[in-house]
Amino acid sequence: MEITLGAAPPVSHVRSRFPYAPRSIWKGVAEDQWNDWHWQQRERVTSLEQLDHVIRLTDDERRAVIEADAQFHMGITPYYAALMDPEDPTCPVRLQSVPTMGELSFAAADLDDPLAEERDMPVPGITHRYPDRVLFYTTHNCPVYCRHCTRKRKVADPTSAAAKSQIEQSLAYIALHTEIRDVVVSGGDPLSLSDDRLDYILGRLRAIPHVEIFRLGTRNLVTLPQRITDDLVAMLKGHQPVYVNTHFNHPRECTGEAFDAARRLADGGCVIGNQMVLLKGINDDPRIVRELNHKLLMMRIRPYYIYQCDLAKGISHFRTPIEAGRRIIRSLRGHTSGMAVPYFVVDAPNGGGKIPVNPDYVVRHEGKRWVLRNFAGKEFTYDEP
Numbered sequence: 376m377e378i379t380l381g382a383a384p385p386v387s388h389v390r391s392r393f394p395y396a397p398r399s400i401w402k403g404v405a406e407d408q409w410n411d412w413h414w415q416q417r418e419r420v421t422s423l424e425q426l427d428h429v430i431r432l433t434d435d436e437r438r439a440v441i442e443a444d445a446q447f448h449m450g451i452t453p454y455y456a457a458l459m460d461p462e463d464p465t466c467p468v469r470l471q472s473v474p475t476m477g478e479l480s481f482a483a484a485d486l487d488d489p490l491a492e493e494r495d496m497p498v499p500g501i502t503h504r505y506p507d508r509v510l511f512y513t514t515h516n517c518p519v520y521c522r523h524c525t526r527k528r529k530v531a532d533p534t535s536a537a538a539k540s541q542i543e544q545s546l547a548y549i550a551l552h553t554e555i556r557d558v559v560v561s562g563g564d565p566l567s568l569s570d571d572r573l574d575y576i577l578g579r580l581r582a583i584p585h586v587e588i589f590r591l592g593t594r595n596l597v598t599l600p601q602r603i604t605d606d607l608v609a610m611l612k613g614h615q616p617v618y619v620n621t622h623f624n625h626p627r628e629c630t631g632e633a634f635d636a637a638r639r640l641a642d643g644g645c646v647i648g649n650q651m652v653l654l655k656g657i658n659d660d661p662r663i664v665r666e667l668n669h670k671l672l673m674m675r676i677r678p679y680y681i682y683q684c685d686l687a688k689g690i691s692h693f694r695t696p697i698e699a700g701r702r703i704i705r706s707l708r709g710h711t712s713g714m715a716v717p718y719f720v721v722d723a724p725n726g727g728g729k730i731p732v733n734p735d736y737v738v739r740h741e742g743k744r745w746v747l748r749n750f751a752g753k754e755f756t757y758d759e760p
């Protein structure tokens with residue numbers, strides 16, 4: 376089935392500071408303070424009282440901020456909070472950061488550890504599932520606690536943070552396993568660490584001869600772009616090749632600040648990819664994904680994956696049918712630049728790994744004859760020599 380989206384909307388960049396929040400509690404904050412990532416971390420919105428001054432809360436949100444706290448804390452940087460529409464509870468930024476009562480209703484399929492990351496953990500802090508790469512947890516802090524987080528079982532829990540001894544144990548494991556060539560430095564968000572701490576970890580990894588590349592999994596570009604300082608970029612330059620996987624979910628997140636942060640990282644030699652999560656009511660619309668991916672390409676960020684929302688506990692209200700993702704890919708493939716078309720994957724429950732579930736363009740295959748369908752729904756035959 377062909378999907379026509381019509382003309383793309385013009386790409387606009389908004390400066391984030393108070394685009395929506397006339398009642399903002401940060402109006403008097405000086406520019407240099409606002410741009411200081413430490414200040415942003417310190418001043419996060421973590422209580423009902425603070426949030427009440429930022430948005431007009433619904434009864435559902437008001438209840439959820441209190442009742443969901445035991446499951447997963449709330450934390451929102453002033454920068455990200457200022458992107459929320461104070462009057463609209465369906466605002467995509469608000470839905471990602473303000474708790475709703477949906478978090479307290481559990482579906483039968485929900486799992487505490489949906490990707491079985493703890494099961495494939497040879498030492499605390501390392502998930503080693505695929506032959507040549509590992510996931511390395513360095514912190515469980517994040518600037519914003521995303522309500523759809525797959526690791527909410529430990530993110531935002533200060534008692535589960537990676538202690539120094541755990542980091543050393545993880546580094547020793549990587550050094551011992553010569554098959555590991557790719558390390559995903561993750562968390563939480565590794566950019567929650569200080570530059571010095573990160574420099575130490577990356578330096579130790581770079582000194583291991585069989586580690587060829589590492590990837591930083593960070594949402595700071597989205598939730599705290601002020602974190603991408605010149606000092607951070609200079610430090611990362613010393614550890615190249617560095618890949619950065621980030622997590623934009625909606626074009627509203629592509630602000631002027633995020634553009635600047637991505638430019639600094641790209642100019643510093645980092646290769647940036649985006650991993651969007653498909654979320655009901657936020658981005659399960661082909662037009663939104665197309666606009667997002669066009670903006671990302673302008674930011675020198677390659678749309679890399681769209682993830683089907685996984686089976687983490689208390690996020691069933693965000694889940695869409697798998698077909699919604701396939702429809703989005705069909706709407707992109709051939710209709711816009713191939714670089715704007717990511718892979719759509721299900722990260723399979725119980726440690727099955729990422730499985731592509733993209734639309735099929737093979738109509739039939741008989742012997743050496745392949746009948747294929749193009750993006751416009753027309754069939755073509757390719758005869759193998």
Ligand code: SF4
Pocket residue numbers: 516517519520521523524525526527530562563564593594
């Ligand atoms: S930044 Fe990532 S790890 Fe942190 S809360 Fe959001 S989704 Fe979870």
